[in-house]
Structures are given as C-alpha cells and as structure tokens.
Amino acid sequence: MVTQSARHGFSQAASHISSIEAGQNRRFRQAQTFNRDSTLEELWNVWNSCKERNWDSFGAFPVPQDCYLYAAELVRSLSYNFPAPSFGAEPDGELTIEWYKSPYRTISLSMTSDGYIHYSAIFGPKDFVNDTTAFNGELPSDIKALILKVLR
C-alpha cells in the first residue's frame, strides 16, 4: 500500500503548497549559501590584509597562503546551519577563527600553514581547555563539541 502526504497529493491545493515549500527551501538554501560566501569573503579580506611581512608594523610574520587555504577548507566543511565564525590574524603568521558568545565563553582556533590547529576555549576565569590537533579537511569532533559548548 502506498501512502502519500498532503504535499505529495494531486489536488491543486497540494500542488500549491508544494510549490511554496520549494520556493522557501530554495530561498533558504540561497540565504545559507550567501552566508557561507560572505564568511569566506571575510576570511579572504583578513588574509589579504596580513599576507605581507610586517602587516602590523611591529614585525609580524606574513600569513602564508596555505594557512588561508586550510582555513577556507575548514569553513567549507561546516554544515549550513553551523554558526558562522569571525576571523583575525596573529603576529606569528597564523589566521584565527573564533566563535563567541560572551567574554568568558569563547573559542579561538589558530590555523597553521602546515595543517595544524592550535585552539583554546574559555568558560570562566579559571576554566579553559587548549591543545593542538591535526586538520584533516573538516572540523575535528573535539573542537566541534567545544564550539557547541561555548555557544550553548
């Protein structure tokens, strides 16, 4: 026996509902894609502002292109409904990727040019977690869990 939901029915109403849903889904996907694009654009802008030596006028090391490419790969690996991060750079030539809820609920990742992530998450004045892990093309599960804990 085959059962059909209303949206897969044959009435004009069902067809109308189905077309509205399709339009909403399309707009939702476009909005999410736009957010990802704008996030990648922000990342590129940060990298572009610190890819030359001495970008801070205090002797900062340049951020290598590989660093940017790894960070972009990490952003692309995030699911559409994952919160967007913000970006920065450190004078030792690494890009930072941050998720933030409040001053004492924040996690910062430093992407290296050889595919490692240094990270630190804080949850209170004396409550923090930090480590270094390899980046294998997607957000490591332990870091993802920390991000979700920060944003909870």
Added chain:
Amino acid sequence: MLDPDNVADVNNSEMLARYATQSSHFRRIDWTAKQDLFFPHPHIELSVTRHINATEDEIWQIGRNVAELQNKTLYGRADVKAEVFIEQELTLRKAPLANNPNHANAVGWASDKPNQKSKAQLIAAKSTFVKV
C-alpha cells in the same frame, strides 16, 4: 605622564592600555577585545601603556601616535588592570620610550601556542574596550 627620569615599577593596581589598530582585534557586536589584541608573538612581549599620571587626552594621543607609526587606523583601546597579567603568571616591566615614558612590556609568556592563546583570551575577557 610619568617623569622620564624617574619611572616607577609597574604596580599591580595600575590600569594599562592596549591600542587596537586592526579591525579584527575587537568585536563590533558588543565592543569587546579579542585575544588577537593581546597576542605577544613574535616578540614574546606585549607592549602596553600605563595610565598612571596620564590624562585621558595623553592616553589617546599615545594611541594616535602608535596608529600613525603603523599607518593604521586607531579603533580604540582595551583597558585592563596590571593584576590581570600577574594572574596569568606574566611579568610587567617598565620600558619607557622617548615619546612614551608610560610604556611597559608584559613578558614571561608560555612558549607553547595553546597556552599563549588561553592567557591572551583570559586577559581580553577582563579588559574593557573603549572606542575612539
């Protein structure tokens, strides 16, 4: 400003300023400083300016001088008490400059990056960002 010929050691209760000349060093959503602003590498020391004996105008003028030297925009400054650095097991050393007798350095940073990040985050969390 401090007398360049008689600069006292940094006291734990002093207020210190760190100038923001990169838009990615703070968050516009709530005007708070990011850890990036307090990150010491590659010098392994972090440059700060002491509020002591300085007027508000003088503190901002030093920031404008820093930004001009960097050919950057001064967005604001993060104020934080010296004791916050001490809590992170850092040492504050007076380091007067010709044009800034109130200059000091925070030294003694951990050599490993994850611990540097945590210290910078915890200092940033206790700072107050002041817009230009």
